[in-house]
Amino acid sequence: MEEIKKMKIAIFEDNQQFRESLEFVIVTSNDMELCGSFEDTNRLLQRIEALQPDVVLMDINIPGKNGIDAVKEIKEKFPKVNVCMQTVFDDDDKIFASLCNGASGYILKNTPPDKIIQAIREVAEGGSFFTPSVAKKVLNNFQQKPQQGEFVQLTEREKEILKHLVDGLSYKMIAEKVYLSFHTIHTHLRHIYEKLHVNSKGEAVSKAIKNRLV
Amino acid sequence: MEEIKKMKIAIFEDNQQFRESLEFVIVTSNDMELCGSFEDTNRLLQRIEALQPDVVLMDINIPGKNGIDAVKEIKEKFPKVNVCMQTVFDDDDKIFASLCNGASGYILKNTPPDKIIQAIREVAEGGSFFTPSVAKKVLNNFQQKPQQGEFVQLTEREKEILKHLVDGLSYKMIAEKVYLSFHTIHTHLRHIYEKLHVNSKGEAVSKAIKNRLV
DNA sequence: ATTAGTATACCCCGAATTGGCGATACAGTT
DNA sequence: AACTGTATCGCCAATTCGGGGTATACTAAT
Numbered sequence: 333m334e335e336i337k338k339m340k341i342a343i344f345e346d347n348q349q350f351r352e353s354l355e356f357v358i359v360t361s362n363d364m365e366l367c368g369s370f371e372d373t374n375r376l377l378q379r380i381e382a383l384q385p386d387v388v389l390m391d392i393n394i395p396g397k398n399g400i401d402a403v404k405e406i407k408e409k410f411p412k413v414n415v416c417m418q419t420v421f422d423d424d425d426k427i428f429a430s431l432c433n434g435a436s437g438y439i440l441k442n443t444p445p446d447k448i449i450q451a452i453r454e455v456a457e458g459g460s461f462f463t464p465s466v467a468k469k470v471l472n473n474f475q476q477k478p479q480q481g482e483f484v485q486l487t488e489r490e491k492e493i494l495k496h497l498v499d500g501l502s503y504k505m506i507a508e509k510v511y512l513s514f515h516t517i518h519t520h521l522r523h524i525y526e527k528l529h530v531n532s533k534g535e536a537v538s539k540a541i542k543n544r545l546v
Numbered sequence: 547m548e549e550i551k552k553m554k555i556a557i558f559e560d561n562q563q564f565r566e567s568l569e570f571v572i573v574t575s576n577d578m579e580l581c582g583s584f585e586d587t588n589r590l591l592q593r594i595e596a597l598q599p600d601v602v603l604m605d606i607n608i609p610g611k612n613g614i615d616a617v618k619e620i621k622e623k624f625p626k627v628n629v630c631m632q633t634v635f636d637d638d639d640k641i642f643a644s645l646c647n648g649a650s651g652y653i654l655k656n657t658p659p660d661k662i663i664q665a666i667r668e669v670a671e672g673g674s675f676f677t678p679s680v681a682k683k684v685l686n687n688f689q690q691k692p693q694q695g696e697f698v699q700l701t702e703r704e705k706e707i708l709k710h711l712v713d714g715l716s717y718k719m720i721a722e723k724v725y726l727s728f729h730t731i732h733t734h735l736r737h738i739y740e741k742l743h744v745n746s747k748g749e750a751v752s753k754a755i756k757n758r759l760v
Numbered sequence: 761a762t763t764a765g766t767a768t769a770c771c772c773c774g775a776a777t778t779g780g781c782g783a784t785a786c787a788g789t790t
Numbered sequence: 791a792a793c794t795g796t797a798t799c800g801c802c803a804a805t806t807c808g809g810g811g812t813a814t815a816c817t818a819a820t
Contacts, residue, residue, distance in 0.1 A: 487766090487767060487768085488767095489767075489768070489769095490767090512768095512769070512770090513769075513770060513771085514770095515769080515770050515771055515772090516768080516769045516770060516771095518770095518771095519768085519769070519770075519771095520768085520769090523767090532777090533778095
């Protein structure tokens with residue numbers, strides 16, 4: 333009988349049913365070991381520290397710190413620990429926030445056991461695993477085309493001022509920043525609005541970003 | 547015996563061994579039909595036009611037009627055809643170029659047959675499939691983006707209103723749009739500003755876009 | 761040399777919008 | 791009972807926006 337070093341898995345999931353289901357999947361596998369199972373993220377880092385898991389399964393909506401902040405903390409303190417997010421909803425915001433914060437995988441809770449095992453193995457080996465619908469969202473984000481817009485020819489001054497506007501500065505603050513009078517900023521902004529065919533700060537900022545003018 | 551409409555698959559692969567291996571995988575499946583198999587991309591669009599495949603398996607390095615340009619042409623002319631790329635190398639540039647050009651999946655050639663079938667099914671249904679190593683690269687690209695993703699939990703209403711704000715609508719216009727009073731919009735915006743830690747429309751719009759809240 | 765155009769910078773006014781402060785109310789959850 | 795999300799209202803100061811105008815400087819074409 334060869335001795336295999338089992339992967340150590342920690343579960344963070346507040347729903348008892350899901351948690352037990354995950355526990356079952358782990359303990360009945362032959363290459364994984366359940367090293368901890370919790371229903372909240374209290375004392376998160378201490379727990380990770382003590383357990384030294386290879387993979388963490390983290391629920392997005394979990395009492396205590398939410399899963400998105402949790403994954404961030406984990407990756408900051410223990411970069412080698414790989415985290416796989418799980419949730420019932422495939423909500424865009426949460427997916428991207430999780431992935432940006434360092435999660436390596438994202439599975440929905442309707443994922444069948446064999447896929448969960450597969451996901452954990454991939455994640456443990458430093459790979460990544462997405463549920464297809466999540467993969468699709470990630471992909472869409474990639475394919476968002478450079479929204480080619482009307483040629484907008486802004487002068488250097490105008491681009492500079494627009495950039496400050498995008499950064500959230502008011503007319504007055506921009507004036508101070510670039511050593512011009514409030515009135516001049518006003519005039520420039522009027523020209524910019526005309527060129528962009530907009531008539532509010534919000535629209536200007538939005539168009540500036542989308543057309544990559546900043 | 548129920549009559550199932552089989553998915554129509556077209557293969558573009560110059561290596562004879564791989565191509566025959568793929569053909570075998572397809573024809574031995576029970577829900578797929580091989581509608582074409584080619585060793586180059588000559589007369590690509592005419593072939594697609596004639597065969598009307600549901601899914602195209604496209605080799606990256608293929609004589610004639612390379613796979614990256616091919617997927618672009620296919621998606622431009624036949625957006626409903628889903629393309630899954632395949633190659634021996636997991637070369638960053640080619641992966642991203644393919645995905646940006648509209649590929650829905652990316653598998654390496656060492657992928658076992660059952661995974662290939664799985665990938666095709668996902669892709670056919672409009673989902674996406676990445677080999678783990680590819681998923682990892684996609685993910686890294688995400689996480690490298692110089693954006694610290696502080697997660698902001700907005701309610702549905704708030705997100706809706708923020709979207710309109712980004713579109714350049716004024717408080718009053720938003721109120722009309724969502725059939726609420728001006729005052730309510732005002733209140734929601736105040737909450738949103740608080741959650742985003744901003745205090746001007748410009749900053750709110752900018753942060754909304756950068757944090758993918760819209 | 762004059763004209764025309766554009767970029768820059770400044771000013772005033774007035775109406776509309778925004779932002780910050782407060783308060784109330786109700787339904788659903790915890 | 792406390793909390794959250796939603797929706798409503800008032801007040802007031804600051805900001806924004808669109809309109810008008812003036813002025814210098816530089817370029818390019820006439």
